[in-house]
Ligand code: FES
C-alpha cells in the first residue's frame with residue numbers, strides 16, 4: 001500500500017522559504033562581484049548612429065562599458081544581443097555598464113549619449129501584414145508563414161447551414177513572475193559558473209556553450225531559487241549573453257538583475273494573436289468547417305512562431321470537426337519579441353474553439369452544453385486533423401459532470417438577475433498537450449547515513465515537484481518521506497536533463513526517479529545479501545530492509561550504507577560493487593492530452609467591476625500524485641487567467657512606445673479580485689507511464705479564458721471577441 | 732569624542748544610520764539616497780527582503796518598522812535611523828516556526844516563495860492590528876502584496892489559520 005502517493009503531503013520545499021533563507025539569484029554574492037546595468041532603447045525603431053560612453057567611463061566605480069555586442073543566435077533578431085546599427089523595439093539593449101555597485105552602474109547609464117535617426121515603427125500586426133513599412137530594414141514583415149489544411153474546408157463551409165464570421169483577439173501579455181530575470185556569471189580560470197533565474201539549466205548551458213565555447217573551457221549552470229517563471233525563463237535572452245560576455249572579458253563575477261521596468265520591456269511577451277475566422281455549422285449544431293487566418297504578432301524576432309503552430313494544430317480542440325484550414329502569418333513588429341507563457345499556444349486555441357462554440361450556440365439558439373456534447377470526441381484514442389494523438393479519457397463523462405455545476409450556477413444566476421444584478425455563467429471544455437519532451441533524468445543515491453538523495457534533471461521553481469517526487473521514491477523504497485531529499489538545478493549534479501516546462505516534470509522526472517529507485521532496490525538486495533553472507537536469490541527487499549527469508553536476518557538501508565562506507569583504509573572484502581546509486585532516463589513516445597472543463601458564475605457590477613461569485617475547475621490529468629500541489633497549480637492558474645481576461649494587456653501607442661512600464665499600468669490580480677476556486681479531479685484518462693500522470697501546470701490557464709469570457713458576455717449581454725475585455729463593454 | 736553623523740568618503744557623503752533589526756543594533760554609513768530595501772539586503776545581508784518592482788506596487792519588500800508594515804523600497808535607509816525593524820529572518824524563535832509560518836506551510840500558501848516574506852510580514856502586521864479578521868479584511872489587508880503563483884486562496888486560508896493559532 002502506498003503511504004504517500006495520492007496524498008496531500010506538505011511541501012518539503014517550504015522551510016527554507018518560510019525562514020527567509022531561500023537564495024534567489026540576487027541574493028547570491030561572490031567577493032568582487034560587479035554589477036551590470038543595461039541602457040535600453042526608448043524608441044521603437046531607429047537607425048543607431050553613434051554611442052558615446054566616454055563620460056560614463058570617467059565615473060567613479062565604473063569598470064567597463066559594452067556596446068555593439070553582436071552574436072549570431074538562431075531566430076534572434078538582427079542586432080542581438082545589442083543594437084549595433086538598428087534599434088528594433090523599446091527595451092532593445094544599446095549599452096551595458098559594469099560597475100562596482102548597482103547605484104553606480106545606473107548613474108553611469110545616464111551619462112551615455114547615443115545618436116539615432118528615427119524610422120517608422122510597425123505596431124499593428126495587421127498593418128504589418130501589408131509589408132509596406134518594414135519592422136526590420138531589408139526584411140519582409142512576414143517572418144513566418146504556414147498553411148495547415150485538413151479535409152476540404154471550403155466545400156464543407158459552403159455546405160454548412162450557418163456560418164459564423166468573426167475576428168477574435170488575444171492581446172499581448174507579460175508573464176510577470178514576481179522575481180525579475182537575473183544572472184550571476186562567475187569566471188574562474190577559464191571556466192564559468194552561471195547562477196541563473198532559469199527553468200532549464202541544462203538547456204541554458206547548451207546555448208551559452210554554443211556562443212562562448214571558444215572563450216571558456218566549460219560552463220556550469222546552477223539554477224538559483226527561482227521566483228516564478230511561467231515559461232518566460234527558458235529561452236535565450238540578450239542579457240544572458242551580455243552578462244556572460246562581461247564576466248569573461250573582465251574575468252570577474254558579474255551580476256545583472258532586471259528592474260521591473262526593464263523586465264516589462266525585455267522579458268518576452270506572449271499570446272498576441274488575431275484570428276479572422278469563418279466556422280460552419282449544421283442547423284442542429286454540428287461543427288463542420290473552419291477557415292481561419294491566424295496572425296501572430298512576433299515582435300522584433302521570429303522565435304515565437306511555434307506558438308502559432310501549437311494553436312493551429314489544436315484549433316479543433318476536443319471536437320470532431322475535420323475540415324479545417326488555418327493560414328498562419330507570423331509578423332515582425334517593433335515590439336519586444338514574443339515567446340511562450342503558461343499554456344503556450346493552447347490557451348489561444350481554446351479561446352478560439354470555445355468562442356466558436358458559444359457564438360454558435362447563440363446563433364443556433366442551442367444550449368451551450370448541448371452543442372458541446374453534440375461535437376465532443378467520443379472515441380479515444382483519436383487522431384486529430386493535424387496529427388495529435390489524443391490518448392485517453394472520457395470527454396462526455398467529464399462534460400456531464402461539469403454540466404451539473406453549470407445548471408446549478410444558471411439557477412443561481414437566474415435568481416440574481418431577478419434582483420436586477422448583471423450575472424452570467426460560462427462553461428469551457430478544453431484539451432491540453434503536455435509532457436513536452438523528449439525525456440528527463442533522475443538519480444537516486446543512498447548517502448552514508450542512509451538518507452536517500454534524489455537528483456532530477458528537471459528544474460522546478462515553485463510547482464512543488466520535489467515533494468511529489470519524494471512521495472514516489474519514499475513509497476517505492478518503503479521508507480519515511482523525511483528520509484528522502486530532492487535536489488536539482490545544477491548541470492554538474494546529474495549528467496543531462498532538460499528542465500521544467502510544458503507540464504512535464506512530474507510525469508517525466510517523477511517516473512525517471514521511480515525507475516532509478518527500482519534499480520537502487522536491486523543494488524541494495526545484491527549488496528545486502530553479500531554483506532550478510534547469504535545467497536542473493538534468497539533475499540527480498542521490503543520496506544527499507546533487505547531480508548533473508550530463511551534465517552530471518554536482515555539489514556536496513558542505513559546499515560548497508562554504513563557497512564559500505566565504513567572501514568576507511570581497510571580492504572574491500574565483499575564482491576558486489578559498493579555503488580548505492582542508480583540513474584534512469586524516462587521519456588514517453590508521445591505527448592499526453594489531459595482535458596477538463598471550467599464553470600464560472602460572474603457578476604459585473606454597476607461600476608463595471610468583474611466579480612467571480614463561484615468557480616469550479618474539473619480536470620482529468622491522469623493519476624494525481626499530490627492533490628494539494630495539483631490544486632495549487634489550478635487555483636493559481638485560474639487567477640492568472642482572470643488577469644488575462646479582465647486586467648492584463650501589454651500596451652503600445654501608435655509609435656511603438658511601451659505604455660505599460662510598471663505594475664501601475666500593467667495590472668496583476670491582487671487578493672481583492674481573486675476568488676475561491678473549487679477543483680475536482682477525475683482519473684479516467686491515464687498516461688502510459690508507470691506513474692500514469694499527465695501534468696497540470698498549464699491546464700487551468702487554458703480552461704479559464706473561455707469560461708470567464710463567456711460568463712462576462714452573458715452578464716453584460718454583449719458579444720466579446722477580445723481579451724482582456726474592453727472596459728467599455730462592462731459599463 | 733563623538734563621531735559626527737556624516738562623514739566624507741570620496742565624492743559621496745555618507746550618513747550614519749543606526750537601526751535595530753531583528754533585535755540587534757546595527758550602525759552603518761550609507762549614501763543618503765540608498766533605499767532601505769538595498770540597505771537591508773546589501774549592508775545587513777537580510778535577503779528575505781525581496782525586490783519585486785521598486786515602485787511600491789508588489790509588496791515583496793515588506794518589513795515591519797516601528798510596529799507598522801512598510802514597503803522598504805519606498806523608504807530611504809536614512810529615514811529608518813533609530814527605528815526598530817523586523818524582517819522574516821527575525822520571526823522564528825529558537826528554530827521554531829512562528830504560527831504564521833506554520834500556517835503558510837500547512838495551507839500550501841507558497842509556491843515559488845518570492846512573495847512569501849512580504850506576505851508573512853504583512854500578515855504579521857495585519858494580525859497585530861486585528862487578531863480576528865474577516866475574509867474581506869484579510870483581502871484588503873493583503874491587497875498591496877502581489878503573488879503571481881498561488882491565486883491568494885491558500886494565503887487567505889493561512890492567514891485565517893494563523894489568526895486562530897495566535898488567539899490560542
Ligand atoms: S519592491 Fe517594494 S513594493 Fe515592490
Ligand code: FES
Pocket residue numbers: 178227228462840841842843844845846847877878879880881
Ligand atoms: S508564491 Fe510565487 S509569487 Fe507568491
